[in-house]
Amino acid sequence: MxxxxxxLTLIGAAGVVLAAALGLILFALNDQIVFFQSPTDVAQxxxxxxxxxxxGGLVEEGSxxxxxxxxxxxxxxxxxxxxxxxxxxxxxxLFREGQGVVTEGVIGPDGVFVADNVLxxxxxxxxxxxxxxxxxKQGYWQGSEESASN
Amino acid sequence: xxxxxxxxxxxxxxxxSLLQSVVPLWGxxxxxxxxxxxxxxxxxxxxxxxxxxxxxxxxxxxxxxxSVLNVVENSHSAKPLLxxxxxxxxxxxxxxxxxxxxxVFFGALVGLFGGNLPRDLKATTLSVQGWISTGxxxxxxxxxxxxxxxxxxxxxxxxLNPILQDIGLAIHPPLLYVGYxxxxxxxxxxxxxxxxGRTDAAWARWxxxxxxxxxxxxxxxxxMGSYWAYYELGWGGWWFWDPVENASLMxxxxxxxxxxxxxVMEKREALKVWTVLLAIFTFSLSLLGTFLVxxxxxxxxxxxxxxxxxxxxxxxxxxxxxGGSLTLYAWRASTLKQGGLFAPIxxxxxxxxxxxxxxxxxxAVFVGTLYPLLxxxxxxxxxxxxxxxxxxxxxxxxxxxxxxVPYGPxxxxxxxxxxxxxxxxYAAFGLALLTVLVTFWLWGMEKVMAPLGVGLAVWVMAGAVxxxxxxxxxxxxxxxxxxxxxxxxxxxxxxxAVAHFGIGVTVLxxxxxxxxxxxxxETMRPGDSVELAGxxxxxxxxxxxxxPNYNEEVGHFTIRQxxxxxxxxxxxxxxxxxxxMPTTEASIYTTGFxxxxxxxxxxxxxxxxxVRVYFKPLITLIWIGCVIMAVGGGISIADRRLRVGAPKPxxxxxxxxxxxxx
Numbered sequence: 001m002x003x004x005x006x007x008l009t010l011i012g013a014a015g016v017v018l019a020a021a022l023g024l025i026l027f028a029l030n031d032q033i034v035f036f037q038s039p040t041d042v043a044q045x046x047x048x049x050x051x052x053x054x055x056g057g058l059v060e061e062g063s064x065x066x067x068x069x070x071x072x073x074x075x076x077x078x079x080x081x082x083x084x085x086x087x088x089x090x091x092x093x094l095f096r097e098g099q100g101v102v103t104e105g106v107i108g109p110d111g112v113f114v115a116d117n118v119l120x121x122x123x124x125x126x127x128x129x130x131x132x133x134x135x136x137k138q139g140y141w142q143g144s145e146e147s148a149s150n
Numbered sequence: 151x152x153x154x155x156x157x158x159x160x161x162x163x164x165x166x167s168l169l170q171s172v173v174p175l176w177g178x179x180x181x182x183x184x185x186x187x188x189x190x191x192x193x194x195x196x197x198x199x200x201x202x203x204x205x206x207x208x209x210x211x212x213x214x215x216x217s218v219l220n221v222v223e224n225s226h227s228a229k230p231l232l233x234x235x236x237x238x239x240x241x242x243x244x245x246x247x248x249x250x251x252x253x254v255f256f257g258a259l260v261g262l263f264g265g266n267l268p269r270d271l272k273a274t275t276l277s278v279q280g281w282i283s284t285g286x287x288x289x290x291x292x293x294x295x296x297x298x299x300x301x302x303x304x305x306x307x308x309x310l311n312p313i314l315q316d317i318g319l320a321i322h323p324p325l326l327y328v329g330y331x332x333x334x335x336x337x338x339x340x341x342x343x344x345x346x347g348r349t350d351a352a353w354a355r356w357x358x359x360x361x362x363x364x365x366x367x368x369x370x371x372x373x374m375g376s377y378w379a380y381y382e383l384g385w386g387g388w389w390f391w392d393p394v395e396n397a398s399l400m401x402x403x404x405x406x407x408x409x410x411x412x413x414v415m416e417k418r419e420a421l422k423v424w425t426v427l428l429a430i431f432t433f434s435l436s437l438l439g440t441f442l443v444x445x446x447x448x449x450x451x452x453x454x455x456x457x458x459x460x461x462x463x464x465x466x467x468x469x470x471x472x473g474g475s476l477t478l479y480a481w482r483a484s485t486l487k488q489g490g491l492f493a494p495i496x497x498x499x500x501x502x503x504x505x506x507x508x509x510x511x512x513x514a515v516f517v518g519t520l521y522p523l524l525x526x527x528x529x530x531x532x533x534x535x536x537x538x539x540x541x542x543x544x545x546x547x548x549x550x551x552x553x554x555v556p557y558g559p560x561x562x563x564x565x566x567x568x569x570x571x572x573x574x575x576y577a578a579f580g581l582a583l584l585t586v587l588v589t590f591w592l593w594g595m596e597k598v599m600a601p602l603g604v605g606l607a608v609w610v611m612a613g614a615v616x617x618x619x620x621x622x623x624x625x626x627x628x629x630x631x632x633x634x635x636x637x638x639x640x641x642x643x644x645x646x647a648v649a650h651f652g653i654g655v656t657v658l659x660x661x662x663x664x665x666x667x668x669x670x671x672e673t674m675r676p677g678d679s680v681e682l683a684g685x686x687x688x689x690x691x692x693x694x695x696x697x698p699n700y701n702e703e704v705g706h707f708t709i710r711q712x713x714x715x716x717x718x719x720x721x722x723x724x725x726x727x728x729x730x731m732p733t734t735e736a737s738i739y740t741t742g743f744x745x746x747x748x749x750x751x752x753x754x755x756x757x758x759x760x761v762r763v764y765f766k767p768l769i770t771l772i773w774i775g776c777v778i779m780a781v782g783g784g785i786s787i788a789d790r791r792l793r794v795g796a797p798k799p800x801x802x803x804x805x806x807x808x809x810x811x812x
Contacts, residue, residue: 009494014506021510021547025517028542029535033522054534070671070751070760082689089671090384090751090760093732095724104534 156206170280284670318378329368641789649782656775
């Protein structure tokens, strides 16, 4: 092989690998990203059942019901709309009524959100930024959204 | 008074770093020996000053000096001494001081031990390191001063976040920082080489030990972080593709590519473009990681306190260093002369492939981490990119790379013979194939990818062993003579084999723990039992207990197998009194390389408790593999050829010039 052919082969092979990687990344971005929705979004947009989303808001006071087999149900609200959620598992330590929460899962055909992931940051004063923005949009300002230093 | 001394030491260090940034560089460009000679002593003095500063801050924590704002925010007099000490870096200001300490430490190391370096390269490198130090010490002094005093000291501090009050905290950040910041030296070397217009094999030989050192520590730091999250957060997960985790993974991927490129550059003087660019990229990714974690841009389990002013400062630093170095690169790339040629199928070719896949994987992680941020900043739309994305991109990119790993060391330089290489790997391939078949047979067709993953891991491990065995020509000269040859092998050969073996082990752990894990989540009352992986887990009851700065509810569990009691586990839920913060303490039983993992959830009243039980087969291999990799790196560093190989510049001794006539 001449020097030029060698260089071209290498560049060609590199190009193929990079193109494949790029293709994978773009496909995965389209397919696998999960959108964040507030309860109002859910009420208004009629998310198709079975689509995976993140639902965030405040845990409605008095809505947490614990049943056997580590099942728990509660309601997520952004003060304008509410969505019922069920979750089987252990809730994070900072999960509390009246506090911010972000859950990930799928809306069932009956309108109940089946969560397989409930997230809370390890600072009790913190409201996840997405939730704070949602609340702000509703005109419900809940104090400083700056977290205390950890 | 002492606190002010610590503060002043930092200011002095800043002044010295300004000096360091200008004088030696000027000396190098004008070939003034005396100006160049300024660099090493200044680098050592800067280190001593910042060390003094750090010691003062640590002293304030240990003494619970609540007149210092930083101590008030992050400490408590009832905290155990160990955590008073490690709490120094459990917050933004303190950890930033640690960052700077390590930065000047590496500068001092080059100053002290860089005897083999050409003087202008050493001076320029230390100058560039001085620029970085200037930037970050200024950041500390201007926006993140750990020595701010309170006029009216409170009686008690706010305590350290309970999750951080753990031995893992003592180890994880320092290890990680030595890794991150260690790559600053390779960055400085790269920029210095570009400024001086000289990149050759000797340069690569000097760069490699520093790269290895940083890489080893980064590997250990990431592994420790993963293990700490695993047992501390109580969810049994060990990697969440959290943006902050990714921020440490990206420099690791780029650093691995850099390491391999430097080998080629040293041996064959090829791949200069890759090596210099990767050196710049790796540290740039470290800086990016620092920005992501501390600027408030991220919502994450890990993120530090949010503060836009700090974010803006780091962003400015980022733009300056990354933009500046890339501009310099573009301008001076022409000085990177073409090195040795090689055929596409050769060890160099294999390492180019290695670079390609590692950088593509790094790019995938980069996109996944930054895309949500970008989208949020431009359109306000909020999305999350999680494990499904990375499984689809990172996984498929790593698989071809892992398949190629055993080939790398057995291919010849310049022009390799693929068939000959394959012949040496027959045994490894056979073993891998056997493992795939056995795994299929044991678990049936329910899991298709898992047996292939296990096979891949075994391929890598067996390939590493094969490489050593073929090197000592075991089949030709017989086992007894081969053993004596084993000790004669160069350190870097052992280092390579051990490190490659390590990645195989990690992959094995990842595949088995993910694919063959068993989980139960139940509400249990005293006397209830749960059946899992042949174990019987019985809940005996819960009782309250008191710790030094917390109250806890401890659940007592008995583990039986076949009716025989094996062990008793006590997971608990704690409430730390100062911050009224709950944490979950998981309880782990290790059997061989697998683990039984128990964590408690809510108490339901009437004695019932939510319990989560996992059985994770071979999970400890994930972290053991990382340790093996780091050991391999360490063996490579210890290779005398790396350190002695570069010739010492001839020193003219004054006495010789005037030899007295006898």
